[in-house]
Structure formats: structure tokens, C-alpha cells
Amino acid sequence: MTRGLLLNGTVGAGKTSVAAAVGDLLRERDEPHAVLDLDALRQAWPSPPGDRFNTTILLANLRAVSANVRAAGARTLVLAGVVETAADREALTRAAGVPLTFVRLTADPDLVRARLRSRHRDDPDGLRWHLARSSELADLLAAAAVEDHVVDTTAASVPTVAAQVLALTRH
Numbered sequence: 317m318t319r320g321l322l323l324n325g326t327v328g329a330g331k332t333s334v335a336a337a338v339g340d341l342l343r344e345r346d347e348p349h350a351v352l353d354l355d356a357l358r359q360a361w362p363s364p365p366g367d368r369f370n371t372t373i374l375l376a377n378l379r380a381v382s383a384n385v386r387a388a389g390a391r392t393l394v395l396a397g398v399v400e401t402a403a404d405r406e407a408l409t410r411a412a413g414v415p416l417t418f419v420r421l422t423a424d425p426d427l428v429r430a431r432l433r434s435r436h437r438d439d440p441d442g443l444r445w446h447l448a449r450s451s452e453l454a455d456l457l458a459a460a461a462v463e464d465h466v467v468d469t470t471a472a473s474v475p476t477v478a479a480q481v482l483a484l485t486r487h
Contacts, residue, residue: 318386319417320394321338321395321418321481321485322397324397325420325422325454326449326453328435330431337478338351347392349391351394352395360373375411378408378411378412379412399457399462400453402460405462419465419466420463423470428454429450432450467484
């Protein structure tokens with residue numbers, strides 16, 4: 317049976333980095349898998365009216381890509397993205413076509429801001445938006461509590477966090 321995990325968290329929490337490291341650990345275990353960045357699956361411009369974050373195209377792309385990688389033999393899907401509501405959780409699980417375990421990554425706000433400053437050092441407009449969004453989103457995600465587990469990325473290395481995620485999700 318194919319299964320999946322979705323790394324959720326605010327911008328700068330480490331979702332993409334941890335997803336890649338989870339993929340590395342699964343490769344070491346010789347477990348067929350796919351790592352999917354949900355932000356990449358939603359990239360289209362302009363966004364349709366009323367769909368600020370391109371959720372419709374994200375779900376359509378996830379359905380197609382998930383079916384393709386599962387048909388190619390992936391036994392684990394590792395997804396990195398933002399899930400703000402229980403309805404989003406349900407929609408993403410349906411689109412993935414496999415049971416998903418949701419892990420919210422958290423980090424100290426000062427560390428998140430430092431990560432964002434590094435990531436957007438040549439993009440002042442992007443930095444301003446991401447800095448404002450990071451605290452707003454962290455609060456939203458904490459209140460929504462759509463996760464099965466929470467892992468703090470503040471003091472641990474990316475490979476250590478990846479190992480914690482796999483241990484929690486029994487992968």
C-alpha cells in the first residue's frame with residue numbers, strides 16, 4: 317500500500333529542506349518514493365479570481381502527479397506545503413489518493429526571519445511579504461491544528477528532523 321506524509325508549516329519552517337532529507341533517508345532504505353513540493357505544483361500566473369494561492373491547479377496537478385509516481389512504483393509520497401484548514405487537509409488527501417499523515421514543522425520566529433532574510437536577500441519585496449506572512453501563517457496553522465504531529469526545527473539539523481518525522485509517522 318502506498319502511504320504519504322505532508323510536511324506543513326509557515327514559510328521558513330523548513331518544509332522543503334526536511335522533505336528532501338526524508339527522501340534521502342527513504343532512498344538509503346531502498347524505499348521507492350516521490351518528494352513533491354506543493355508550491356511548485358501551484359505555480360501559475362495569474363491566479364484565477366477567488367483562488368489567490370492557485371489551489372484548484374494545485375489539486376489537479378497533485379492528482380495527476382501522484383497517480384503517475386504511484387504507477388511508476390512509489391510506495392511513499394512526501395509532500396511539502398501549507399495546509400491551513402481541515403477542508404484543505406481533506407482536499408489534499410483526496411488529491412494525493414493515499415492516506416496522509418500531517419506533520420507541522422515549527423521554528424522559533426527569530427530563526428524563521430533569519431532563514432527568510434537569507435532566502436530573499438536579493439528580493440526586498442518578496443522578503444517583506446514573507447516576513448509578514450510568516451507570523452500570520454504560524455498563528456493560523458497553530459489555531460487550525462490540522463496536523464497529526466508537531467516537530468520543532470529550531471535546534472535540530474535537517475537530517476535529524478527528517479529522522480524524527482519518519483519515526484513519528486512510522487515510515
